[in-house]
Amino acid sequence: ETGVTQSPTHLIKTRGQQVTLRCSSQSGHNTVSWYQQALGQGPQFIFQYYREEENGRGNFPPRFSGLQFPNYSSELNVNALELDDSALYLCASSRRQGSGGELFFGEGSRLTVL
């Protein structure tokens, strides 16, 4: 059983650019959540996808968008990058059952915006 994998592991962008981060869910999982972890902070919920639709969203602007594919993998897209977008972006997958299953996190994609 493979775990949650994220790519790329590190990337550097400049302000105003766009970025796409990718996440492959753990086998058997059908829900993906994305979190942003700024340096020295706890993770903050960005959004969750289930059945290819956004299922909930935290306090993030619309320039943060996502996709979930039929194989349950997911992308996080951030447009018009700002310096404050520099963070570790964590993807977590889970098996949705009743009240929702436990989250399993990937190791993250570290984004630096210059």
Place this chain on the structure above:
Amino acid sequence: AQSVTQPDIHITVSEGASLELRCNYSYGATPYLFWYVQSPGQGLQLLLKYFSGDTLVQGIKGFEAEFKRSQSSFNLRKPSVHWSDAAEYFCAVGATLGGGADGLTFGKGTHLIIQP
């Protein structure tokens, strides 16, 4: 709105000594409570979780946590720490195991340093 407070930013403990990390939460209903650990450059690993039942829950790596509703606390404990326990520890609260539509709300974390 839900929130989590971890009052200690850093804690230093000698190897073999006992450990307690504090967590206080604010939540409107009965919450799911979690403790996660994050080693440098790694993702989050779930140590333990609580929703109902026995208020003392056992987790992996010898950790346990006690839920105290009257104090809105969910403190993490370990009787004897090992050098490999050095990491960042996060307390979190949510509506479901997976956080649901509002996701999990995390505290800012406690950095645990182990002295030889």
